[in-house]
Amino acid sequence: MRKPLYRDHALVLRVQRLGEADRIISLLTRTHGRVRAVARGVRRTTSRFGARLEPFGHIDVQCSEGSSLDTVMQVEGLSLFGRHLLEDYPRYTTASAIAETAERLTPIEKEPTLRLYLLTLGALNALAEKERPATLILDAYLLRAMSYAGWAPSLRACAVCAEAGPHRAFSVPAGGVVCPNCRPPGAAHPSTDALNLMNALLEGDWGTAQSTDVKIRGESSGLVAAHLQWHLERGLRSLPLVDRRESTT
């Protein structure tokens, strides 16, 4: 019996070697959620679509459904972001962290996640276009992706009692800023500018975000990373490897 085919737009999140010349491709699709599919023979130099299945590519893909893994039948490139990202090492490492986050935030395969797909597509596009500093794009992506997952940090009101802020202390286990009454031991005391930057990134206020200096961005990145790793339980492998130097091109 012929296996059912489906066609979708997708982002290539990760590729893994399989056997002699095949790969398992992890895709974040527009309507089918995260899909893992086998791409046969794509490591051979004669492969007709191997180059389109490299990480960070935005593709139009046709797959046939399988019992455990689907099979990639046909691929057309829409925007192959990897080509631009690979010219700039800091942006490549940033894109890797974005791809891993997208994968980790979609633990169940074939569960549609249109908002996360569009957010990931936008982030990779912004990185490839070099529109904004890579670290700001990454932190904005992580904050918004966590927000979609229901883990947005509370940045105005106390995360415990909801008392209106501004508050100075930030507690990762509590889920954001905390008032003096709720502040647990070990809570961090970030600068007001760092909290304002996080808020600007969450709300898409790029004017405010881009006016900050490197020190504030570093402080904000530390809080975002700690908040993400706390909720994911198992840390992201790529996040410590993000090269936070200014882009080389």
Next chain:
Amino acid sequence: MYEGAIQDLIDELSRLPGIGPKSAQRLAFHVLAADTTDIKRLSAALTRVKEEVRFCVLCFNVAEEEKCRICRDPRRRDDALCVVEEPKDVVAIERTGEFRGRYHVLGGAINPLEGVGPDQLRIRELMSRLSSGETSELILATDPNTEGEATATYLALMVKPMGITVTRLASGLPVGGDLEYADEITLGRAFEGRRKL
């Protein structure tokens, strides 16, 4: 599920890369049916490879002495150094007969998604070799995939300030193929790297 030695062998074989449970079972029963002399030879080869083969102290290619055959060869050029991901890439380049310089084997490629960064590769040793001043050209022959390209970009970033010429292997159309079947990336690169006749 089998019992005893045969199941142990299936379990061990299925831990090898590219070998699933079915293949492991097939190989295990092949071993069981094979001639004892053949299996003893296989067992001796496996033991010998772990006991005698090591990594060259200079280039990290596989060797049976302190230095590999290429590093010991005085006829090879010292001013050209070719960086590859794995020892099998050295064999592939040697087959071309086009390169007479030395090699450096990184032991993989940068892959943040798998937790492999520059510190997990033999990049520090490469920088140490380059600081001796003998090398005038560094040829980056990492795989033409995302991880290989990222590794090449990183190495170029680190090495260019040292005043060493950094080159990358050309990529383009495979010999014997039809142009119409080439994907847009490969064809685009072939155009970028076109040469005057």
